[in-house]
Amino acid sequence: MMHSLGLVGGTFDRFHSGHRALIERGLAECVRLELWLTSDHIANSKDSRIESWADRSTKILTSLGDSADRVSLHVLEDEDGPAPWHETATAILCTPETLPGCERINQARAANSLGALEVIVAEHVTAHDGAPISSSRVRAGEIDLDGEPYLPADAGQVSMIMTHEVEANLKDPFGQLFEGPEDDPSVAMRAVLEEIFGSPGPVIAVGDVTVKTLQDLGSPADIALIDGKTKREEWEHASTIDHSLYNDTRTCENPAGQLSAGLYLACAAAMQAWREDGRSCLINVDGEEDLAPLLLHPLAPLGAVVLYGQPGRGVVLRWTGADSKSRCRDLLAAMDRD
Numbered sequence: 001m002m003h004s005l006g007l008v009g010g011t012f013d014r015f016h017s018g019h020r021a022l023i024e025r026g027l028a029e030c031v032r033l034e035l036w037l038t039s040d041h042i043a044n045s046k047d048s049r050i051e052s053w054a055d056r057s058t059k060i061l062t063s064l065g066d067s068a069d070r071v072s073l074h075v076l077e078d079e080d081g082p083a084p085w086h087e088t089a090t091a092i093l094c095t096p097e098t099l100p101g102c103e104r105i106n107q108a109r110a111a112n113s114l115g116a117l118e119v120i121v122a123e124h125v126t127a128h129d130g131a132p133i134s135s136s137r138v139r140a141g142e143i144d145l146d147g148e149p150y151l152p153a154d155a156g157q158v159s160m161i162m163t164h165e166v167e168a169n170l171k172d173p174f175g176q177l178f179e180g181p182e183d184d185p186s187v188a189m190r191a192v193l194e195e196i197f198g199s200p201g202p203v204i205a206v207g208d209v210t211v212k213t214l215q216d217l218g219s220p221a222d223i224a225l226i227d228g229k230t231k232r233e234e235w236e237h238a239s240t241i242d243h244s245l246y247n248d249t250r251t252c253e254n255p256a257g258q259l260s261a262g263l264y265l266a267c268a269a270a271m272q273a274w275r276e277d278g279r280s281c282l283i284n285v286d287g288e289e290d291l292a293p294l295l296l297h298p299l300a301p302l303g304a305v306v307l308y309g310q311p312g313r314g315v316v317l318r319w320t321g322a323d324s325k326s327r328c329r330d331l332l333a334a335m336d337r338d
Contacts, residue, residue, distance in 0.1 A: 006030035006091040011038040013050045013135040015059040016145040018125040025122040026093045036076035049139050049303045084108035092117040141301040150298035150325045156264045160335040162257040175318030185213045188314035196305050202274045206292050206308040208235050220245045223270045224282045225289040231311050247279040254287040271299045297328045
């Protein structure tokens with residue numbers, strides 16, 4: 001026999017396959033569900049990258065389709081919401097790690113002279129690596145909404161080589177172009193810094209002029225890639241880049257038109273160090289770093305910023321999001337292997 005009303009609480013950020021499975025389990029056991037979504041105030045205190053309550057609720061209702069009329073959405077302003085005193089609900093949904101919270105709620109209900117809610121535990125949906133799909137992993141950029149990776153399985157093992165198809169897809173700027181005079185890149189970069197102020201990071205700069213301009217403006221990148229060139233010619237000011245501004249320095253080889261295993265490993269190590277300890281890194285590339293954003297976006301968390309110069313035009317800014325990560329995944333898959 002189905003419950004007349006079940007309760008579900010959570011943040012439900014970046015609505016993913018695990019969320020969908022939880023709600024589907026609830027609808028299979030209950031005629032109606034009340035979904036209590038964490039308020040913006042509480043959510044933002046945990047992670048500024050969490051989507052707004054309005055965006056989260058819209059994605060839930062859109063995903064439910066014809067079942068949306070069986071679900072009502074409410075703002076959750078504390079840990080337990082109305083569950084300890086709800087008089088009409090008879091069930092509560094949770095995942096294994098939130099089970100203790102449901103047990104605590106039933107204790108509070110007993111103190112309020114209310115019957116216990118039946119606790120319905122929905123098992124986790126696992127990602128490609130066997131670990132649970134979670135919003136935090138999605139925000140960290142590790143997986144997509146279905147638990148799939150953004151990086152190919154052979155990353156770090158082979159060199160990926162440019163093809164005509166990939167080259168054609170990279171002709172236009174991959175992001176927002178901030179224009180400025182070529183002889184004064186600080187003009188465009190000041191506009192970029194104003195745009196990204198307050199971003200969760202990391203700020204990633206690709207190219208000697210971009211890296212040096214950020215240094216000159218007192219805002220060195222968290223992760224910087226240089227190759228001693230501009231427009232594929234030796235840059236006379238490359239020696240003025242201050243290596244001492246970074247916690248770590250790494251070197252690797254990367255031929256033109258390729259993404260080497262060494263470049264991937266250097267970028268992955270730099271990203272991991274930033275995640276764990278906020279350490280900055282300068283990667284000195286023997287060869288060319290032009291294609292590095294194709295690796296950097298899949299490696300980076302949501303909300304990261306990737307900057308590179310557009311010769312004669314200005315600076316290109318691209319935020320790391322599901323769209324940029326998915327596009328890079330497709331382009332990496334289309335590259336040849338060596």
